[in-house]
Amino acid sequence: MRLNRRTVSLIWLAFAAAASWGQDGQQAGDTNPPTTEASTAITQWGTLDLAYGDWAIRGNRHKFLQYSTPGHGFYIADMNLVFPLKANSPYASIDIAAPGLETSAVSGLMQFFHGQTQLWFNFSRNEFSDPGSGPVEPSTSKLTTVTVSQAITPEIGLFVKYHRDQKDYSFQAAKDPTATRTRTTTASLEGKALGGDAAVTYTDWRFVDMQGFQPESVQRRLTGRYGIQLTPAIGLEGSLGQTRIEQTGYQDSEIKSSSIGGDWDIGPDTNLRFNFSRDSFDLPNVANAYVQDRFNSSFNLTQYWQRWNFQFGYRHRENERVTADHTYVDVPKFDQLEAKATGRINKAIRLSARWTWNRATDPATMDTTDSRLLYWDQRVRAQAKIDANLGRLLGYATYNVNYTRNTDRQVDVTTGTVTFGGSFSVADNADAYFEFSNSQTKAKGLSDVGGLDLDSFYPSATTLALGGNWTVKPNWWLAASYTYLFTDNDNPLLLPDGNFRGRYLTASLTHQFGNGNEAALTVAPWQYRDRIYDNVGYDATMVMLSFRVRF
Amino acid sequence: MRIWSLLLCLCSASLFIGAAFPGKADGPGHEAERIFQRAKAEDFKGDEYCAACHEDKVANFAGSPHAACMSSDKLPLGKRGCEGCHGAGGVHQDENNPEVVSFRSMTPKESSAACLRCHESTMSASHWKNSAHAKADLACVTCHKIHPDSEPQWADSSFKRGKADDLKKPLFTAAAATKSLLMADEPTLCGQCHTSEIAQFRMNSHHPVPEGQVVCSDCHTVHPSKESKSRFNGVNDKCVTCHTEYAGPFVYQHDPVAGNSGDGCLECHKAHGSANPRLLNTFSRGLCAQCHTEKLSTHHPGQSCWNTGCHVAPHGSNTDPYFLKP
Numbered sequence: 001m002r003l004n005r006r007t008v009s010l011i012w013l014a015f016a017a018a019a020s021w022g023q024d025g026q027q028a029g030d031t032n033p034p035t036t037e038a039s040t041a042i043t044q045w046g047t048l049d050l051a052y053g054d055w056a057i058r059g060n061r062h063k064f065l066q067y068s069t070p071g072h073g074f075y076i077a078d079m080n081l082v083f084p085l086k087a088n089s090p091y092a093s094i095d096i097a098a099p100g101l102e103t104s105a106v107s108g109l110m111q112f113f114h115g116q117t118q119l120w121f122n123f124s125r126n127e128f129s130d131p132g133s134g135p136v137e138p139s140t141s142k143l144t145t146v147t148v149s150q151a152i153t154p155e156i157g158l159f160v161k162y163h164r165d166q167k168d169y170s171f172q173a174a175k176d177p178t179a180t181r182t183r184t185t186t187a188s189l190e191g192k193a194l195g196g197d198a199a200v201t202y203t204d205w206r207f208v209d210m211q212g213f214q215p216e217s218v219q220r221r222l223t224g225r226y227g228i229q230l231t232p233a234i235g236l237e238g239s240l241g242q243t244r245i246e247q248t249g250y251q252d253s254e255i256k257s258s259s260i261g262g263d264w265d266i267g268p269d270t271n272l273r274f275n276f277s278r279d280s281f282d283l284p285n286v287a288n289a290y291v292q293d294r295f296n297s298s299f300n301l302t303q304y305w306q307r308w309n310f311q312f313g314y315r316h317r318e319n320e321r322v323t324a325d326h327t328y329v330d331v332p333k334f335d336q337l338e339a340k341a342t343g344r345i346n347k348a349i350r351l352s353a354r355w356t357w358n359r360a361t362d363p364a365t366m367d368t369t370d371s372r373l374l375y376w377d378q379r380v381r382a383q384a385k386i387d388a389n390l391g392r393l394l395g396y397a398t399y400n401v402n403y404t405r406n407t408d409r410q411v412d413v414t415t416g417t418v419t420f421g422g423s424f425s426v427a428d429n430a431d432a433y434f435e436f437s438n439s440q441t442k443a444k445g446l447s448d449v450g451g452l453d454l455d456s457f458y459p460s461a462t463t464l465a466l467g468g469n470w471t472v473k474p475n476w477w478l479a480a481s482y483t484y485l486f487t488d489n490d491n492p493l494l495l496p497d498g499n500f501r502g503r504y505l506t507a508s509l510t511h512q513f514g515n516g517n518e519a520a521l522t523v524a525p526w527q528y529r530d531r532i533y534d535n536v537g538y539d540a541t542m543v544m545l546s547f548r549v550r551f
Numbered sequence: 552m553r554i555w556s557l558l559l560c561l562c563s564a565s566l567f568i569g570a571a572f573p574g575k576a577d578g579p580g581h582e583a584e585r586i587f588q589r590a591k592a593e594d595f596k597g598d599e600y601c602a603a604c605h606e607d608k609v610a611n612f613a614g615s616p617h618a619a620c621m622s623s624d625k626l627p628l629g630k631r632g633c634e635g636c637h638g639a640g641g642v643h644q645d646e647n648n649p650e651v652v653s654f655r656s657m658t659p660k661e662s663s664a665a666c667l668r669c670h671e672s673t674m675s676a677s678h679w680k681n682s683a684h685a686k687a688d689l690a691c692v693t694c695h696k697i698h699p700d701s702e703p704q705w706a707d708s709s710f711k712r713g714k715a716d717d718l719k720k721p722l723f724t725a726a727a728a729t730k731s732l733l734m735a736d737e738p739t740l741c742g743q744c745h746t747s748e749i750a751q752f753r754m755n756s757h758h759p760v761p762e763g764q765v766v767c768s769d770c771h772t773v774h775p776s777k778e779s780k781s782r783f784n785g786v787n788d789k790c791v792t793c794h795t796e797y798a799g800p801f802v803y804q805h806d807p808v809a810g811n812s813g814d815g816c817l818e819c820h821k822a823h824g825s826a827n828p829r830l831l832n833t834f835s836r837g838l839c840a841q842c843h844t845e846k847l848s849t850h851h852p853g854q855s856c857w858n859t860g861c862h863v864a865p866h867g868s869n870t871d872p873y874f875l876k877p
Contacts, residue, residue: 045614067757067759067761067762067764068725068759068762068763068764070725078728080728082614082699084613084614084618084619090619091616091618091619093616093731095728097728103764105727105728107728109616109731111616111619111620113623114619114620114621114622114623114625114626115616115619115620115621115623124764126759126764131828141764155672157672165793165795174860175858175863178796180795180796182795191672192672197675207795207796207798209796213877214796214869214877215869217798219798227675227677229675229677235675235677237677245800250802253800263677263680263681271680271681273681283800285800285802286800286801286802286803286804287802287803287872288803288804288872290804290809290811291809291810291811302686309686309687309688311686319811321811342686342687342688364812370845372844374806374812374842374843375806375812375813375842376812376813379813396746398746398747400747406842406844409842409844411841411844413841417747419746419747419750421746435746435749435750437747437750437751437753439826443837443841452847452848454837454840454841454844454847456837457833457834457835457836457837457838457840458833458834458837459826459827459834460826461754461755461825461826463750463753463754465750465753469720479720483753485753485754485755485826487755487826489826489834491834491835493835493836493853493854495834495835495854495855497755497756497827497828498827498834498835500755502755506724522724
């Protein structure tokens with residue numbers, strides 16, 4: 001771990017300041033010790049988190065910034081305000097995170113006229129990097145969402161949402177950068193009607209590719225839905241939808257959707273749910289075979305019995321396909337059976353098991369050079385999960401298995417994932433937790449003449465997380481977590497990001513003053529190593545000092 | 552024909568099961584409804600009456616979004632202020648048979664039914680009871696807090712990762728801020744039960760949930776509301792909400808992207824996290840070769856099929872049937 005001199009000086013200065021400020025609070029706390037419970041009972045209308053952050057990265061900076069850019073320098077980490085001015089008044093809350101930095105967000109909620117008018121807003125910006133080791137410009141994503149709901153009558157409401165998504169992405173050579181803009185406006189009127197409830201929704205979706213690789217696209221979608229509780233035991237719901245797609249330079253396309261479903265309480269502990277839906281596609285520009293009509297049906301029977309819940313389901317899907325000249329090809333059909341059981345073995349142990357089996361009963365016809373089926377024709381998914389609450393020890397274990405088979409091509413892929421973990425109260429003032437997950441995949445049946453084996457492209461992956469929390473003394477907390485990632489990959493083509501090891505330690509010391517304010521120091525030495533390419537990895541030592549004021 | 556036969560079988564089986572396991576009769580309405588029906592107009596005393604004993608709770612409730620909605624004089628007495636949820640103060644103080652609607656002490660089913668007294672305007676009882684969360688015996692107050700100072704109490708529940716105060720400790724330090732009315736930030740809250748998904752978010756390639764750029768409810772409809780029902784469902788529609796550049800339709804479609812086969816986007820990608828770059832199911836050209844088996848090594852041996860300047864538009868193309876150009 002290597003920190004620069006400026007960071008170290010700032011940490012000492014800030015902690016010295018916090019400690020001297022904390023003296024009064026601590027003395028006050030001595031006479032009336034503020035426990036955790038007491039502090040949460042403080043009626044607070046806002047918090048302000050001021051922070052200083054430093055990363056000290058050595059190596060591949062882009063990998064470190066793959067998903068977002070953490071705060072750095074002096075900044076406002078978070079400011080949260082609630083405005084309940086007085087009883088019977090408007091309500092507003094606002095949250096501002098890292099304003100002015102590369103990754104920032106502002107969100108809030110406002111309610112007027114006793115909640116009859118509500119406004120939600122969210123503005124966010126995220127800056128990140130394509131994770132390769134070569135030179136690359138930062139990518140940015142800017143999101144704007146504004147939603148308004150208005151109660152027209154006590155039983156009818158209008159809902160309008162505007163969303164804008166601006167993406168300017170840069171990639172490692174030789175992939176071209178992309179710049180897209182998407183605007184979505186949705187208006188929905190919903191409420192009680194004709195003894196049931198109804199909704200009409202209109203959506204206008206516009207997509208622009210600033211580079212011109214894709215045509216400008218507009219989708220206008222109108223949907224209607226009506227649901228009614230016919231009897232206390234039987235409910236029905238139906239919907240209709242139509243989408244028109246306009247693409248510059250192409251003919252218009254159209255999608256029509258309809259569905260009907262419902263549920264029937266056969267007894268107090270027995271419920272049958274069913275749904276039928278159909279989607280019809282008219283896509284005149286599509287030049288390869290595509291689905292013209294899609295039909296789905298599903299049934300689900302739920303039975304409650306003592307502390308158990310059993311579910312059995314069946315799904316059927318038919319796809320009517322047409323060729324490029326839009327003549328009939330075939331109707332691939334798929335059946336799926338589902339079963340699930342959830343319940344308690346005793347008061348301390350809860351068990352859940354689920355299983356699905358999907359198979360193609362009428363596989364698709366392939367109009368390709370190699371006419372063998374390209375789709376999986378069998379899939380099995382199963383999960384068993386157990387949770388146990390044994391007082392000081394809480395534990396869980398999950399096992400997932402996914403099996404897929406392409407009979408024509410004689411390919412079987414089986415992935416098993418085991419996850420287990422738990423937490424243990426070491427003492428009244430300390431607890432520890434851990435989590436281990438390992439995923440293994442086996443691909444069989446394909447022998448390739450070129451010497452490569454499909455199985456060698458399925459890596460096994462392991463993640464381990466462990467940590468603990470310790471109340472060192474009243475109002476002083478120490479927390480640490482360690483995450484370890486490891487991939488075992490044959491990687492026959494010796495590509496980057498295929499054989500890696502990540503070690504992420506994050507430790508923080510927090511002190512709460514008598515008035516509820518907090519100071520925290522977080523130190524996080526992180527290491528990522530690609531075992532084939534040195535220049536892909538990085539070492540970073542993040543240091544963050546934060547001060548939270550409650551008011 | 553086959554479907555109708557199956558439907559007939561299922562209905563018959565349902566009737567048989569329903570008759571064989573009749574269970575307990577629900578009686579006239581749910582618990583909260585019964586307590587509200589018991590109250591007379593003079594039993595509703597107003598918030599000040601409640602504050603005499605529950606001063607902190609009443610003061611704190613003013614910081615909840617519910618407070619503004621429930622303070623209107625135009626609301627019926629049974630939907631106003633403290634008594635709008637907990638029942639009339641007069642019934643609570645009844646000398647002979649004091650009763651109050653206590654959300655934490657009721658069964659999850661009763662507790663949720665009490666919330667739906669008002670929220671049925673946005674989510675019907677039918678939608679809620681058929682949700683996976685209701686079937687897992689969760690109540691609204693398992694995830695939502697109505698009073699800003701509510702402490703998470705997972706009474707009689709073992710599906711939590713740690714002690715009851717675990718929700719105060721975010722699973723991911725940089726997770727997005729906690730939304731109002733939720734007990735914790737979404738990954739911390741959802742991760743109490745969905746443990747294997749949390750493990751996937753720790754992997755090398757993941758949706759940026761740990762970094763606070765995406766939350767669980769961006770993709771998952773946690774409980775069906777009427778508004779969300781009116782949206783298009785389906786795996787691919789969810790993905791193109793953000794990945795709009797793959798919405799198409801393309802002149803040359805790739806079947807999985809168009810939703811014509813199996814699981815749509817999930818045919819190639821994992822939803823939460825993966826050991827492979829870009830959340831891929833398989834590493835490098837093995838991804839394409841799991842279906843296009845004949846192309847594993849004899850077809851232009853090299854790196855990934857899409858990274859070597861060949862199939863640069865694997866999601867669909869408007870100009871090339873082999874996805875060699877966008």
